[in-house]
Amino acid sequence: MEIVLLAFVLVLSIFLGFELIAKVPSTLHTPLMSGANAISGITLVGALIACGSGASHIFTTILGFLAVIFATINVVGGYLVTHRMLKMFKAKKGKE
Amino acid sequence: MGLQLLINFTYLIASVLFIFGLKLLSSPKTAIKGNLISAIGMLIAVLVTLINHEIISYEWIVIGLVIGTLIGIFLARMVAMTKMPEMVALLNGFGGISSLLVGWAAYYLEPQMTSFSSFTIFLTILIGGVTFTGSLVAWGKLSEFMPSKPLQFAGQKTLNVLLLTGTVVLGIISTVFPSSGFLINILLIAASLLLGILLVIPIGGADMPVVISLLNSYSGLAACAAGFVIANNVLIVSGALVGASGIILTSIMCKAMNRSLSHVLFSGFGQTSSMGSEVQGEVKSASAKDAYYVLEAAQSLVVVPGYGLAVAQAQHAVRELASLLEDNGCDVKYAIHPVAGRMPGHMNVLLAEADVPYDQLVEMDDINRTIDTVDVCLVIGANDVVNTAARDDEKSSIYGMPIIDVDKAKNVFVLKRSMASGFAGISNPLFFKENTTMLFGDAKKTLQQIIEEF
Numbered sequence: 001m002e003i004v005l006l007a008f009v010l011v012l013s014i015f016l017g018f019e020l021i022a023k024v025p026s027t028l029h030t031p032l033m034s035g036a037n038a039i040s041g042i043t044l045v046g047a048l049i050a051c052g053s054g055a056s057h058i059f060t061t062i063l064g065f066l067a068v069i070f071a072t073i074n075v076v077g078g079y080l081v082t083h084r085m086l087k088m089f090k091a092k093k094g095k096e
Numbered sequence: 097m098g099l100q101l102l103i104n105f106t107y108l109i110a111s112v113l114f115i116f117g118l119k120l121l122s123s124p125k126t127a128i129k130g131n132l133i134s135a136i137g138m139l140i141a142v143l144v145t146l147i148n149h150e151i152i153s154y155e156w157i158v159i160g161l162v163i164g165t166l167i168g169i170f171l172a173r174m175v176a177m178t179k180m181p182e183m184v185a186l187l188n189g190f191g192g193i194s195s196l197l198v199g200w201a202a203y204y205l206e207p208q209m210t211s212f213s214s215f216t217i218f219l220t221i222l223i224g225g226v227t228f229t230g231s232l233v234a235w236g237k238l239s240e241f242m243p244s245k246p247l248q249f250a251g252q253k254t255l256n257v258l259l260l261t262g263t264v265v266l267g268i269i270s271t272v273f274p275s276s277g278f279l280i281n282i283l284l285i286a287a288s289l290l291l292g293i294l295l296v297i298p299i300g301g302a303d304m305p306v307v308i309s310l311l312n313s314y315s316g317l318a319a320c321a322a323g324f325v326i327a328n329n330v331l332i333v334s335g336a337l338v339g340a341s342g343i344i345l346t347s348i349m350c351k352a353m354n355r356s357l358s359h360v361l362f363s364g365f366g367q368t369s370s371m372g373s374e375v376q377g378e379v380k381s382a383s384a385k386d387a388y389y390v391l392e393a394a395q396s397l398v399v400v401p402g403y404g405l406a407v408a409q410a411q412h413a414v415r416e417l418a419s420l421l422e423d424n425g426c427d428v429k430y431a432i433h434p435v436a437g438r439m440p441g442h443m444n445v446l447l448a449e450a451d452v453p454y455d456q457l458v459e460m461d462d463i464n465r466t467i468d469t470v471d472v473c474l475v476i477g478a479n480d481v482v483n484t485a486a487r488d489d490e491k492s493s494i495y496g497m498p499i500i501d502v503d504k505a506k507n508v509f510v511l512k513r514s515m516a517s518g519f520a521g522i523s524n525p526l527f528f529k530e531n532t533t534m535l536f537g538d539a540k541k542t543l544q545q546i547i548e549e550f
Contacts, residue, residue: 003212006324006332013333016115017340023122026434027454029345029441030180032121033312035131036341037187039114040312042138042334043195043319045145046326050201051160052151060204065156067197070190072164073171077187079135080172085180086131088448089124092455 031085038078044071099149106144107330113137114334118341124454141330177449178406181439185235185308188315192227195220195318196288200281202325214274216324218267218284223318225288226295231311233296234304238438244301253362256294263287299360302480304438306349306360313342345440352434352460354486354496377528379515381536384545387509391417391546394471394507396427398463400500401443402436404477404512404539413543414476415450420550426471429456431463431500433481464501473502475510476539483524508532511539 024032044067051064114137120130151157175183199220206213236242266284299307316338323331350357391397399414418428430452436443444457467473475482482502485492502508503526510527512534526532535542 002327006327006329009329009332010320010336013336014340017118017337018344020115020118020122020337021341021344023119025122025124026348026432026441026459027444027457028121028124028127029348030184030439030445031127031131031441032118032341033308033345033440034180034184034187035117035121035134036338037184037191037312037315038138039117039134039334040188040191040315040319040338041194042141042331043191043198043322044138045141045328045331046198046202046322047160047194048142048145048157049148049150049326050198050205052146052153052157053205054152057204060201061153061156063197063201065160067194067201068157068160069164069167070197071194072161073168074187074191074194075138076165076168077171077183077190078168079131079138080169081175081180081183081187082131083128084172085177085445085448086124086128088177088445088451089127089454090448090451091124092453 027089028086031082031089034078034085035082038075038082041071041074041078044068044075047071099147103144103148104329106140107328110137110141110144111330111333113140114337118337177411177446178409179239180445181304181308181437181442182235182238184439185231185238185311188308188311189228189231189235191315192224192231192311192318194224195315195322196224196228196285198322199224199325200285202322203277203281209274211271211274213325215267215271216321218270220318220321220325221281221284222263222267222288222291223314223321225285226292227311227314227318229289229292230296230307230314231292233293234307234311237296237301238304244304246300247297252294252298256291259287259291259294263291295361298362301438302435303353303360305435305440305442306346306353306357308439309342309345309349310357311342313339313346316340316342349435349440352498354494354498379527379534380532381534382509384535384542385549387533387535387542388546388549390507390509391421391426391472391474392424392550394421394426396470397421397429397472397474398458398467398470398502398505399428399430400436400473400475400478400482400502401430401432401447402476402478402481403438403442404479406437406442406446406477408477408539410476410540410543411446411450411452413540413547414474415447415452417543417547418452420547429458429463431458431460431467431502433460433478433500436478436481460498460500467501468504470505471507473505473508475502475508475512476543477511479512479524482526484526484529485524488525502526503529503532506531509535511535511537511542513538 047067117134320335
């Protein structure tokens with residue numbers, strides 16, 4: 001049953017994603033990409049669990065630790081660089 | 097139970113924040129807010145994970161978070177806007193490897209491995225691995241550590257097919273025998289890493305917008321698969337959103353090049369197709385001074401930037417020239433082809449960096465409608481996106497690709513290093529047209545010379 005529920009969420013999210021992204025203007029495609037990229041760093045949640053679970057295997061902790069580092073770079077770098085880019089987009093002069 | 101409920105509700109809120117964040121990205125006015133909201137979603141998702149009772153030790157987590165944050169800040173601060181495609185490729189790769197590691201670690205976390213969880217782990221490792229090495233190769237090609245030309249060798253297709261078959265077999269084994277263990281994992285990881293490399297090396301630099309979009313999509317799908325592994329909805333929702341985003345961008349890029357995705361992925365540009373008809377004629381070239389006289393008299397100017405603008409770092413010089421012309425009573429617009437540059441929206445970011453207001457940036461279809469009334473088109477470091485062979489020469493390998501019809505404007509100036517043909521290796525009939533004048537040399541220097549005339 002759990003599998004079905006997860007699959008439900010997956011399918012509906014994909015449709016939602018298509019609807020949302022189709023409205024993004026081409027001017028913002030690069031920030032969209034880096035922003036979406038940062039969101040894909042959500043795998044950090046899994047990494048945290050793997051790293052902190054104190055599993056009998058030290059190996060698991062090491063894998064989790066590395067995953068935490070990479071996912072954090074993805075998240076922090078992604079959001080910051082997106083912010084940096086978006087700050088540059090300005091409408092016609094006079095407003096700033 | 098209560099704690100678990102709280103955690104899951106918080107994940108729901110995080111998902112909603114991601115959705116709102118993406119929604120606000122649909123306008124430059126609200127986009128900054130959108131990004132912040134999305135970041136807040138990420139923050140609460142991470143914080144609430146930390147109170148999960150499955151987590152009992154925090155030392156390594158804290159160290160990992162600190163290291164990752166520092167590197168992330170460093171990368172985001174240091175990167176130049178012209179290097180944004182490389183940056184996105186690299187971050188993409190990190191997301192991929194992270195998902196792979198999570199999938200791998202999950203093998204040792206699950207006390208009893210079912211066929212389903214084993215299968216999802218297989219998918220996570222496969223997609224994560226392909227994303228990781230694929231992105232690294234894309235990064236190498238973009239930053240020119242590697243030749244950006246398509247790399248092809250004999251037997252490449254056979255090798256790909258063999259590798260893919262092998263991967264599928266590994267997937268079946270690990271699904272049928274869920275506790276098959278270490279060796280299968282290692283083989284699977286090796287296969288997926290190799291597959292990522294092999295999939296991207298035959299793709300040329302000009303096709304990078306497609307590849308980056310696709311890898312972006314993969315990194316989402318990898319997170320999504322990892323969500324199935326740990327049965328976590330927030331991973332599935334966000335992964336699916338990113339996956340969908342990447343797929344949409346991929347299809348936009350493919351359409352803008354009039355090529356199918358499989359054509360981009362499986363045939364190196366220019367190798368399988370004919371070069372089209374030879375162009376005959378004479379090329380006119382002029383000095384910056386001549387260009388100045390024409391520009392000074394122009395009522396309207398359309399700038400068509402391409403990857404060469406990024407290479408020459410000429411965005412500020414363009415902006416300066418445009419300001420001078422605007423003061424002179426000239427109407428200035430920028431026409432952006434969807435595949436100009438090395439990633440979707442690359443040119444828009446560069447011009448935004450140089451303080452060009454986004455309402456001056458016009459999309460291809462809109463500018464083509466009025467381009468015959470334009471006095472001067474200034475083509476800077478763009479070639480294939482203004483190649484009239486794509487429109488007129490049925491034999492050309494890029495025939496059918498939509499272009500910006502700069503040749504219909506009254507005057508066209510093309511800023512270019514030399515007569516060498518563009519990345520696609522196709523000669524450009526535009527350069528031989530009556531109303532086209534070439535300004536040879538470094539784009540930035542040429543622009544500065546024109547500016548000095550004012």
